[in-house]
Amino acid sequence: xxxxxxxxxxxxxxxxxxxxxxxxxxxxxxxxxxxxxxxxxxxxxxxxxxxxxxxxxxxxxxxxxxxxxxxxxxxxxxxxxxxxxxxxxxxxxxxxxxxxxxxxxxxxxxxxxxxxxxxxxxxxxxxxxxxxxxxxxxxxxxxxxxxxxxxxxxxxxxxxxxxxxxxxxxxxxxxxxxxxxxxxxxxxxxxxxxxxxxxxxxxxxxxxxxxxxxxxxxxxxxxxxxxxxxxxxxxxxxxxxxxxxxxxxxxxxxxxxxxxxxxxxxxxxxxxxxxxxxxxxxxxxxxxxxxxxxxxxxxxxxxxxxxxxx
Amino acid sequence: xxxxxxxxxxxxxxxxxxxxxxxxxxxxxxxxxxxxxxxxxxxxxxxxxxxxxxxxxxxxxxxxxxxxxxxxxxxxxxxxxxxxxxxxxxxxxxxxxxxxxxxxxxxxxxxxxxxxxxxxxxxxxxxxxxxxxxxxxxxxxxxxxxxxxxxxxxxxxxxxxxxxxxxxxxxxxxxxxxxxxxxxxxxxxxxxxxxxxxxxxxxxxxxxxxxxxxxxxxxxxxxxxxxxxxxxxxxxxxxxxxxxxxxxxxxxxxxxxxxxxxxxxxxxxxxxxxxxxxxxxxxxxxxxxxxxxxxxxxxxxxxxxxxxxxxxxxxxxxxxxxxxxxxxxxxxxx
Numbered sequence: 011x012x013x014x015x016x017x018x019x020x021x022x023x024x025x026x027x028x029x030x031x032x033x034x035x036x037x038x039x040x041x042x043x044x045x046x047x048x049x050x051x052x053x054x055x056x057x058x059x060x061x062x063x064x065x066x067x068x069x070x071x072x073x074x075x076x077x078x079x080x081x082x083x084x085x086x087x088x089x090x091x092x093x094x095x096x097x098x099x100x101x102x103x104x105x106x107x108x109x110x111x112x113x114x115x116x117x118x119x120x121x122x123x124x125x126x127x128x129x130x131x132x133x134x135x136x137x138x139x140x141x142x143x144x145x146x147x148x149x150x151x152x153x154x155x156x157x158x159x160x161x162x163x164x165x166x167x168x169x170x171x172x173x174x175x176x177x178x179x180x181x182x183x184x185x186x187x188x189x190x191x192x193x194x195x196x197x198x199x200x201x202x203x204x205x206x207x208x209x210x211x212x213x214x215x216x217x218x219x220x221x222x223x224x225x226x227x228x229x230x231x232x233x234x235x236x237x238x239x240x241x242x243x244x245x246x247x248x249x250x251x252x253x254x255x256x257x258x259x260x261x262x263x264x265x266x267x268x269x270x271x272x273x274x275x276x277x278x279x280x281x282x283x284x285x286x287x288x289x290x291x292x293x294x295x296x297x298x299x300x301x302x303x304x305x306x307x308x309x310x311x312x313x314x315x316x317x318x319x320x
Numbered sequence: 321x322x323x324x325x326x327x328x329x330x331x332x333x334x335x336x337x338x339x340x341x342x343x344x345x346x347x348x349x350x351x352x353x354x355x356x357x358x359x360x361x362x363x364x365x366x367x368x369x370x371x372x373x374x375x376x377x378x379x380x381x382x383x384x385x386x387x388x389x390x391x392x393x394x395x396x397x398x399x400x401x402x403x404x405x406x407x408x409x410x411x412x413x414x415x416x417x418x419x420x421x422x423x424x425x426x427x428x429x430x431x432x433x434x435x436x437x438x439x440x441x442x443x444x445x446x447x448x449x450x451x452x453x454x455x456x457x458x459x460x461x462x463x464x465x466x467x468x469x470x471x472x473x474x475x476x477x478x479x480x481x482x483x484x485x486x487x488x489x490x491x492x493x494x495x496x497x498x499x500x501x502x503x504x505x506x507x508x509x510x511x512x513x514x515x516x517x518x519x520x521x522x523x524x525x526x527x528x529x530x531x532x533x534x535x536x537x538x539x540x541x542x543x544x545x546x547x548x549x550x551x552x553x554x555x556x557x558x559x560x561x562x563x564x565x566x567x568x569x570x571x572x573x574x575x576x577x578x579x580x581x582x583x584x585x586x587x588x589x590x591x592x593x594x595x596x597x598x599x600x601x602x603x604x605x606x607x608x609x610x611x612x613x614x615x616x617x618x619x620x621x622x623x624x625x626x627x628x629x630x631x632x633x634x635x636x637x638x639x640x641x642x643x644x645x646x647x648x649x650x651x652x653x654x
Contacts, residue, residue, distance in 0.1 A: 158342075161335045162630050163588030166610075169595065170626055173614050174346055247463065254465045255596055260615045275468060279600075282471045293468045300463035308459070 035236070039313035046313075052305030059299050063116035071096065072107040074114040075267035080105030088284050102288060103281065111269045112291055118270035119250055119299070122184055126249040127242050129188035134195020135238075141196065142203020143226045153200065156193040164190040168252055172261035180263045180270070187252045191245050198241055202234035236314040243307035247300040254296060271296050325642065332634045340392075340627055344385050347619050397624040402616030403609045409624040412609055417628075418499035419488055419605035422517075423598070424590045426525040428583060431532035436579065439540025440572065446545060454537065461534035466593050470527040470600035478523060486602045489517045524601040531593045532586040539582045543575035550574070576647055584640030588633045 043049045062069065072078060079091035079101035091101030099108040141152040159167065171186040172178055203226075206212055215225050250272060256262045257276025266273055274292040282289050372378055379387075391397070397409040404412055442451040478485045489501050494513035497504045502521070505514025547553065548571065556566045594607030595614075602608070606625055613622045 158335055158338050161634050162339065163592045163633055165589065165592030166626065166629055169614055173617065173622065251465050255467065258467050258596065259611055275465065283475050286475070289468065289471065293465065296465060297463045301460060304459050304462055
């Protein structure tokens with residue numbers, strides 16, 4: 011079943027990972043990714059998404075909070091502004107230009123995704139490094155805390171954290187979505203740190219008298235980055251989807267002057283059957299972007315993990 | 321085995337105690353605290369003070385927590401303020417728990433029944449169009465917000481298939497025995513009642529099943545790929561065993577361990593997903609109670625349901641660990 015070429019690849023990659031993991035594994039991963047159509051699809055989607063969200067203030071034809079079409083909204087007959095000249099997607103329930111809201115929404119969505127991932131990463135990095143690098147009682151205390159967090163289903167934890175705030179806003183959403191990622195990152199880093207504590211390169215650095223802090227940051231952390239990057243890419247997708255779920259439960263940001271896709275989707279639940287387009291557009295955007303991040307993350311995982319190469 | 325089980329159960333007690341303390345502190349830290357939550361906007365200073373005394377909120381937090389634990393041990397978790405105002409939180413849980421079990425069980429069943437065969441076939445045809453399409457589909461499943469999918473099923477598919485979209489059962493005369501509506505219908509031989517309840521389960525269960533399906537499919541595919549490379553499969557092939565025997569006895573059996581672990585871990589995501597799908601389909605389960613509880617800030621109910629969700633999650637994963645012994649004899653003898 012195992013063809014010689016595949017076996018050779020595998021040995022090569024294993025050798026590469028043990029010799030000088032950083033450079034050669036990254037380089038070989040990049041060689042694989044550059045030719046992977048799946049990765050390139052994901053990367054194209056995400057590049058477009060980032061570009062649009064950065065340029066959206068200039069791309070959007072109208073102010074997303076301006077109820078300019080309000081006279082076309084007829085509450086009694088359940089009517090909203092139709093597609094018309096200058097408004098390619100019509101208006102929303104408050105008579106605001108829907109196309110502009112979608113464009114500006116990309117920016118807020120990117121902010122929610124990136125900030126949530128960064129906060130989760132920073133928290134997990136701190137806890138995981140502490141536990142993995144020092145071991146002993148620090149490890150025990152930190153990991154028990156992480157275990158308590160992990161024993162609660164993560165989305166349920168995000169719901170509970172949001173419910174703690176009397177007045178939810180954009181930042182409470184980000185915090186709720188971010189905190190549930192902390193234990194995952196922490197476990198990931200701890201495992202990698204523990205595995206390295208007694209490895210040759212750390213032993214050598216210790217023998218040379220390198221300070222513990224420098225060992226952790228210069229020698230151990232860089233070697234743990236692969237799985238962390240993969241996880242971050244996947245978390246970017248979950249964060250955006252989770253934010254939508256929070257809005258759906260009424261735990262999201264009630265201020266919709268500056269829109270966010272999850273909020274746009276969660277807020278129209280009561281008119282889903284009469285104006286499905288108000289849900290389909292933001293949902294479609296979320297699905298495409300989440301898929302883009304997932305495609306990137308999964309191909310990265312395969313490329314960076316020598317064992318998963320087959 | 322027994323010692324391991326006992327140790328895990330003691331750990332569970334520890335987790336529940338820490339979690340309940342955290343949740344309890346959270347409840348107290350809320351702006352205005354439970355008094356405002358109970359009295360709402362219409363409170364006068366006198367009524368607030370009276371209720372504070374009556375609830376014992378003027379005492380130190382640890383005294384309150386110990387008292388809460390004492391009451392909790394006798395089954396008193398407080399009274400609902402928003403989900404079903406006036407009902408005891410425990411009653412709400414007991415009433416609704418069977419509904420969520422029915423829903424999650426069917427969702428897992430769908431995910432396993434579709435995910436394992438599909439994962440096996442994709443692995444066998446690795447790199448082919450069937451593999452690519454099903455992997456793509458599973459990635460898409462991860463990217464779609466569950467509640468959006470639920471709405472699409474509700475508004476598009478329900479009319480095409482003629483399936484109900486609201487509640488657990490139509491208003492028909494059904495005898496209640498266990499609280500599991502499908503099971504009740506079977507036990508009392510009221511077949512139309514069982515069928516009716518099952519019809520109400522289908523759409524929410526399909527929506528909910530997308531969460532575990534994507535994961536079950538991908539883990540099965542990866543595990544089967546691993547096993548297919550093993551020497552014992554080649555040996556089985558070369559000694560002339562038939563394909564179904566190899567599949568059943570050598571490939572699937574060895575590939576099932578990671579799949580079973582995944583199913584256990586997915587119960588957590590399933591509980592959270594139930595909050596969303598039960599809300600869409602007005603399905604009177606624990607998830608709907610949580611959704612309403614979050615919306616109306618019904619803290620006694622939230623406290624109990626979140627603790628219960630944690631216990632269920634941990635116990636299911638313990639059972640999964642124990643079931644390894646059934647699948648893998650090597651663990652049994654250890």
